Amino acid sequence: xxxxxxxxxxxxxxxxxxxxxxxxxxxxxxxxxxxxxxxxxxxxxxxxxxxxxxxxxxxxxxxxxxxxxxxxxxxxxxxxxxxxxxxxxxxxxxxxxxxxxxxxxxxxxxxxxxxxxxxxxxxxxxxxxxxxxxxxxxxxxxxxxxxxxxxxxxxxxxxxxxxxxxxxxxxxxxxxxxxxxxxxxxxxxxxxxxxxxxxxxxxxxxxxxxxxxxxxxxxxxxxxxxxxxxxxxxxxxxxxxxxxxxxxxxxxxxxxxxxxxxxxxxxxxxxxxxxxxxxxxxxxxxxxxxxxxxxxxxxxxxxxxxxxxxxxxxxxxxxxxxxxxxxxxxxxxxxxxxxxxxxxxxxxxxxxxxxxxxxxxxxxxxxxxxxxxxxxxxxxxxxxxxxxxxxxxxxxxxxxxxxxxxxxxxxxxxxx
Numbered sequence: 001x002x003x004x005x006x007x008x009x010x011x012x013x014x015x016x017x018x019x020x021x022x023x024x025x026x027x028x029x030x031x032x033x034x035x036x037x038x039x040x041x042x043x044x045x046x047x048x049x050x051x052x053x054x055x056x057x058x059x060x061x062x063x064x065x066x067x068x069x070x071x072x073x074x075x076x077x078x079x080x081x082x083x084x085x086x087x088x089x090x091x092x093x094x095x096x097x098x099x100x101x102x103x104x105x106x107x108x109x110x111x112x113x114x115x116x117x118x119x120x121x122x123x124x125x126x127x128x129x130x131x132x133x134x135x136x137x138x139x140x141x142x143x144x145x146x147x148x149x150x151x152x153x154x155x156x157x158x159x160x161x162x163x164x165x166x167x168x169x170x171x172x173x174x175x176x177x178x179x180x181x182x183x184x185x186x187x188x189x190x191x192x193x194x195x196x197x198x199x200x201x202x203x204x205x206x207x208x209x210x211x212x213x214x215x216x217x218x219x220x221x222x223x224x225x226x227x228x229x230x231x232x233x234x235x236x237x238x239x240x241x242x243x244x245x246x247x248x249x250x251x252x253x254x255x256x257x258x259x260x261x262x263x264x265x266x267x268x269x270x271x272x273x274x275x276x277x278x279x280x281x282x283x284x285x286x287x288x289x290x291x292x293x294x295x296x297x298x299x300x301x302x303x304x305x306x307x308x309x310x311x312x313x314x315x316x317x318x319x320x321x322x323x324x325x326x327x328x329x330x331x332x333x334x335x336x337x338x339x340x341x342x343x344x345x346x347x348x349x350x351x352x353x354x355x356x357x358x359x360x361x362x363x364x365x366x367x368x369x370x371x372x373x374x375x376x377x378x379x380x381x382x383x384x385x386x387x388x389x390x391x392x393x394x395x396x397x398x399x400x401x402x403x404x405x406x407x408x409x410x411x412x413x414x415x416x
Contacts, residue, residue: 167344354387
């Protein structure tokens, strides 16, 4: 079906994108490419509403629902899709006529790990808490392979609007990242980058290339940062943040910069200092609980198997303990799996079964993205015993527990 046919109910009404993160940016990009415009974004986070996103204002939910004429809402959140749909219905909007889910337009969200390595060994990340024998081989995706992937994506998932150039790797390590971003934009797609910014690299050319979204991760302030972002250098990180602010102003002022802050216990002051810094710098501040990654480790924990010292350190520092996290899974069991519509492609073309699992022994959807159609890969995933087992243990909801911004204020107060 023509993608434009799917949004016919909008019928000239203002289109609102409920969710100002990656999925919202993707739908914004696809609408733009198809000659349509989104009027505004909607987000419950006050920090997300501090400034425009992609040149559009960001409304609070109550503002959006009070608009006249009645808007057409596209729900751009895979984790909180059910809750947002309920809010729309409570506000008098009818499903199909007045709102729909982005997943009804876009088959997948695309994450391409163009750099298959990382310079840090963070204790909550498999790059730092899994042994060498459980690490995939490193490397970089070649530009011609990347171009072929983009052509395949647009042919099979034409409502795609953004390509996330990362998964478990550090994309700024790719020596040809500016070229990769340029190729993305040539196809009418937006490029999203996520970085730890804790390295001695000149990344000005990356900003000049024109990404629309740049996420930075941090987990503390000063020495605390270096404990959980293991291998990081706090002074260097802050220097690079200042460069990011400077180069955005000079080359890409519309680029959305988001600080993804991981909350650990006894770091309430760190949280407040980073939040204040982001407000001064004009960065969006998002916070979630530091959690045990990947799901390989969570499954081992549930089975009583041994974890590495780094994984155990991650658990010991958590503001929201794993015991509470595991208990909360049952409370949110009605939520959809946020990973079933994510396609995670490695630098070597391997299409991973699920972005939340890391071990190279995990079954994949294809050894090479050209080896199967997108529909075949999606069917293989949803019909697999691997997914069924993960769902039966509610592991697919793990990130939804720790990424819930509604719990962060409580943790900051309790662990200050």
